[in-house]
Amino acid sequence: MPHGKASPKTYDVVIVGSGAGGGVAAHVLALSGAKVCMLEAGDWYDCTKQSHMLQWPYNAPHRAARSKEKPFGYFDATLVGGWQVPGEPYTNAPGSDWLWWRSRMLGGRTNHYGRISLRMGPYDFKSYSRDGKGFDWPISYEDLAPYYDKAEELIGVFGTKEGLENTPDGKFQPAPAPRGYERVMKIACDKLGIPCIPSRLAILTQPLNNRPACHYCAQCGRGCGVNANFNSPGVHIFPAMKTGNLEVRTGAMAREVVVGRDGLVRGVAFIDRKTRRDETVNAKIVVLAASCCETARIMLNSKSSMFPNGIANSSGLVGRYLMDTVGSPVGGHLPLLEDLPPQNEDGVGGMHMYMPWWLYQQQKAGKLPFARGYHIEPGGGRGLPGAGALGGSDHILGGGYGVELKRNLRKIYGANIYFDGRGEMIPNEDSYCEIDPATVDQWGIPVLRFHFKWSEDEILQAKHMQETFQQIIEAAGGKVLYKSGAEDNWGISRGGEIIHEVGAAKMGDNPKTSVLNPYCQAWDCKNLFITDAAPFVSNADKNPTLTITALGWRTSEYIADQVKKRNLAV
C-alpha cells in the first residue's frame, strides 16, 4: 500500500482512529516531531480522488437513493458505514433503542458530516453550576478558547461576529449571502424575537493553505473533490504525513490496549482485516480516538490483572453518561415562494443561516419547563431533484393529475421549508454502554450493549421545538406539512440517530468521579489519552466536531509538552 505499513519498531505515539479526534492528534503530534502510527479500521480515502461530486442522480442506480449500504444515498462519501455495519453488530438492553453510526474509512465521519462548527459557550462548561443538572466540565471556556482559534484557523470556518449570549464568535472567513428562503425565514424569526444569523460551517469561502474556496455545489456530503471543506484526511492527515513522522495503517481493527507489568500502556493490539491476523503496534503513548463508543469498547475489552474491569476504569465510569443530541423536525410550505423565476439555490453544502438558542434568561428565571437549549437548522429551496422529488404534493395541492398537476408542481418546486432542532441532552444514569457478555463481532471482539433513555427535559425541549417551528412557518404565511405531537413524544429522535454521541469516558477533577483528568489523560494510566468525544462531560447544543478538534488539539499539545518536560517517557 502506498501509505506505509506498521513496522515492528516502537513509535512515540499510536493513535486509534482517523476522524476529527485522531486527525487533530496526528497533525499536532507529527508536526511537533513525534513518530506517530495511526490505526484506521476502514480503507484509505482521499476525497480529491474518490468524490462523487457533480454527478446526477439519474445516472446512478435507483436515482442515488438511500440504501442499507448507503443510508445517506449512493453519492455519500461514506465507503463502509451506517447504523449497521455488516459483521459488526451491537445490541440493546430491553427497553432501549440506541442507534450507533460507525464510519469505517480514513477520516471517519468527517468525510460526510454537516460541517457545522459551533463553539461551546461559557455556560456550557458550567451547566451544573447554572441549573443543578448534569456536571460541570473541569475546564472553562477560557481554557479552550485559544484552541478553538487554532482549530478554526486550520480547518477554515465561515461566520459573522454577533456578540450573542453564550454563542462565542470565532476566527471566521466571510459568510456566504443567504438564499431567498433564508431571508424570508429571518423576517419571520424577527417577528418572533428569534435570532437568525449567518451559519458557521467548516467550508472555505476564501482559499486557505493551498485549499481553494468553495464552488457552491451544495454537495459536501459526497466528499469535496477540491478539498474546500474540512475533512480529516485532507486537512489533518495528509499534511501530517508530509513531515515523514506519520504512518497510517488502514484495515486495522483495534481490539485492546496492551498493558505492561508497570501498569503503563505499551501499544495497541489489532486485527488486520485483510489477513485476519493479530498484530500489535508498540508505542510509548496511546491515544484513543475511535469515536466515543468504540473508544469505551476498546477500554472495556482491555482487561488485565491490573485492570480487571477494563483499562483506566477504577472509577467504573467507562461507558457511562453516554449522550446524543435531541432532534425534532417540522416542515412547511410557503406560498410566497411559489412560481418564482428559476435561480440556483445550491450554495454551500448546508444552511447559510441558523438560529442559535435565545432563551437563556427566560430559562434562568424559571419560565421554561425544561433545562438547556437548542439551535435551529433550517432547509429548503430548489434542491437537486432525486427519487422523492416533489413527494407528498397532495398535502399542498389537495391531489390531482394531468396537465394541471404538472403545471402546479412546477410552481411549488422550491417553496417548501424545513426546520430541525438540535438540542442539549443532559447526561443521566440510564444511558450507557457496556460489553455484551454473549455477543462478538466477526473479528472475535466482544460488542457493546446499549442502555438509553431520554429524560423529561429532552422531551419537553422537543415539544418546544415543535411549537416554535410551527410558529415560524405561520409567521411566514405558510402552512405546516408535517409535525409531531404528544402521541409520538413530540417527534424526538431515537438515541444515536442524530450521530452526535459523546461521553462514555468523562473528564473531571476527581479520579473517583471521572475517567480522565482535565487534560484527557487517564487518571489510572499516565500514558493513555483520549481525543475523541468520549471525554465530553455534557453535550451542549453546539455540534461536537469543532469541540472535539479544539479539545484534541489541547490534549495533543499537552502530550508534546509533557514529553518535553520528561514527565512522559518518550
Place this chain on the structure above:
Amino acid sequence: MKDISRRSVFQIIGSVPAVAALTGPAASAATAPYQRKVFDDRQWRTVHVLCDLVIPTDEASGNATAAGVPEFIDDWLDFRNREDGNQNFTAQILGGLQWLDSESNRLFHTDFAGASPDQQKQILDRIAWPARAAAADRPWAAFFSTFRDLTVGGFFSSRVGVADLHYLGNRAVAHWKGCDPKIWTIIEERMKNGYKGVGGEVKPLLS
C-alpha cells in the same frame, strides 16, 4: 503559502466527473434493455397508461413514459422491497392496479388500460383528491397518492424532469451572490401585498 487561483480550481473541478465516472451496472444500464422485476404484462400496460395520466405531455416537456417512469417504478418497488423488507409498499401498488381493472370492468366491461379517456377520468376523479374521496374509495385514494408520488418523483428526477424544473445547480459557481435581487423584489412585493398561490393564500406580512 500559495493561494490557488479561481482558474485552477475550475480546472480541477472540470476533471472530477471524469475521475469519478460511474462504471459497472449504472453506466451500462442506459444502453441495455430494461428487465422487469415486479410487474406482469397486464400491470405493465396499466402502469404506462396511469403514469401518462398523472404526467402527460404539455407545452414544456414530454410525458412520464417517455422519461422512463414505468421502468423507474418497477425498479423502485423491487429496490425498496429488498432494502426495507416492507412487502406492503408493493402490495399497495399491485392492489391498486388490480382495483383499477376490476372497477373498470365492473363499470365499462374493459380493463383500465383499454377504457376511453373519459372512462379513465371518471374513475380517477373519485380517487385523485384524497380529502374528497368517498369512504369506500379511501384505500384507492391512498394508493393513487402513492402512485402519484412515484410518478412525479420518477419524472422530475429524470434528465427530462430536471430540465423541466429549471434546476440550475449541480455545477461550479465562481462567485456566490445569494438571492437574485430581482427575485427578492418579487418576494418582498408579495410580503407587502399578500399573495395567492396554488398551495394557499398569504395575507400581507410586512407593513
